[in-house]
Amino acid sequence: MSLPPNFLEELRLRTPLAPLIGRSVKLTRAGRQWRGCCPFHGEKSPSFYVYDDHYHCFGCGAHGDAIAYVMQSQGASFPEAVERLAAEAGLEVPKATPQQARREEKRRDLHGVMQAAAEAFQRRLRLPEGRAGLDYLLRRGLSEETIRKFGLGWSGGGRGTLAADLKPLGIEPPQLVEAGLMRAGEGDAPPADLYFNRVMFPIRDRRGRIVSFGGRVLGDAQPKYVNGPETELFSKRRNLYGADLAREAAFKGAPVVVVEGYMDVIALHQAGFGGAVAPLGTALTEEQLAELWRMAPQPLLCFDGDKAGLRAAARAAELALPLLSPERSLGFVTLPAGEDPDTLVAKGGSGAFRTLLEAARPLSAVLYGMLAEKHPGGTPEARAALRHDLEDAAGKIPDKFLAGEYRRALLDSFFAGNRRPAPAPRQPWSPRGGAGGRGARPLAPALNLPRPGIDPAQVRQEQARCLLAITLAHPWLLGEVEEALASLELPEGMARRLQQAMLGWHGGTERLEAAALADHLEKMDPDGLAWLRQSPRMLPAAAKEAALPQLVTQQWWYFFGRFRGEAALLLEREAAVRDLAATGSAAAQTRLIRLNELLAAQRRGEMEEENEGG
Known part of the structure; x- marks a missing residue:
């Protein structure tokens, strides 16, 4: 049974492992993972661990994903396991057709095309024509090791350069168009290059396969960055730049940090923040949030302190609310005015950025500030409107216990911000000496009245x-x-x-x-x-x-x-x-x-x- 990799990836994303395995295995929290006794061999002390995207038994070696678990635990075949999980996830299993088989073969070919293009771009960076690009990267503070680690390259300056480089490998322009490396020509015109005179940034999927490229022009030409189009391999909504490297770093405990651009990600990785990733020219999407939560329960979103950064933070907060759970939240980091992570690390080193991460604000605080800004002033109308919005925001959270906690946190902030100072305690009155002090009238003796019986x-x-x-x-x-x-x-x-x-x-x-x-x-x-x-x-x-x-x-x-x-x-x-x-x-x-x-x-x-x- 040959199924599209995109479908299988979507099926795995929609099937959280811990709830699936927890139906038949008693699991308890063990840090960020879950632990229980292995269902595949008899054991008294738990050695079976469930992670976000796989399980592993350190006793018998059982290992796999959601599909493998259904196959091993229920004796199902691969098609049966896929059918059962797809039904629960609300997905329709694609029917195998000759067209689908050809499409999958084409996809495998396109991965080969992308890898060949990346190698060609890297070679050109080391040629005399790529010297300007290499100097730019070195001037931005990148080491040779970092340049190689991220596979950075140079597109070449002449039109048709990439097609000429890849022709000896049997790669033709129509394949480059399908891969998003060239544009289809209008009418009878031949395909045109998408990138020229640009520093090239390979974009990889979570498995480390190159699926697209971004290109930065040198000088003042516009647009400064060009990102690859949507293709069979690449979806801007689903991918994050640096995700393949960040997943491994996050597994080892590094914080996952979302920044704005390629150079921010690369500079942070070089400074020791291996969990840095970036969206690809779009605002953060639900699919990208899901990928972030697969890496860490509380990724940190890093935004500029200007109005555009505040708007981006507000959009992210609103997007996240209906997706929150006790195991999934967000933190927010605000950059100093005029700085981005790249320049901040260059000026202050890793310590400067680490200080910002330690001061990250929780989603509840950002949400309150965002809503309070919409309703300035202390009039009854403004306060009522703000309170209504706070209640409405908490109500968007599907988990009722978490919604209750958010409601309390937001209303605590609301009342704390509008609380009136408590009046000073009243002192005994005196006709000559004022309240208390010399000459004060003595207090009346307490009345010793009989207490009624208690029922x-x-x-x-x-x-x-x-x-x-x-x-x-x-x-x-x-x-x-x-x-x-x-x-x-x-x-x-x-x-x-x-x-x-x-x-x-x-x-x-x-x-x-x-x-x-x-x-x-x-x-x-x-x-x-x-x-x-x-x-x-x-x-x-x-x-x-x-x-x-x-x-x-x-x-x-x-x-x-x-x-x-x-x-x-x-x-x-x-x-x-x-x-x-x-x-x-x-x-x-x-x-x-x-x-x-x-x-x-x-x-x-x-x-x-x-x-x-x-």
């Missing part, structure tokens, strides 16, 4: 009301606390009915908004909704709509702890530890932190009432 059932009922009122005001909490809320034995009656109504609503809605939840409760249990809203001054501060997300989370877990004794909390913590080990998610980590805080507070006997301002 434990009424206390639990009021605690349940506080917990549910916080949830009503901030339904985004349900993404984090759904399982914990479902585990509580709330008092019978309105509290229990409201608990079930909220959980049922969360399971069937995509709009985690307070108004939507209130409308649902108004239909399901109007008496319960009225109960939640009565005596608002007796509710904790977190039940207010404007409460800071951090306070909301703390107070929710505080009331949760009131319902669970120490033994129950210990069991809950054990489950949270297992969940964190299995998923590594931010939500599981947050849950474990809250439970540890609750246990520590209970053991100290200091469960604080965090309802100041209520």
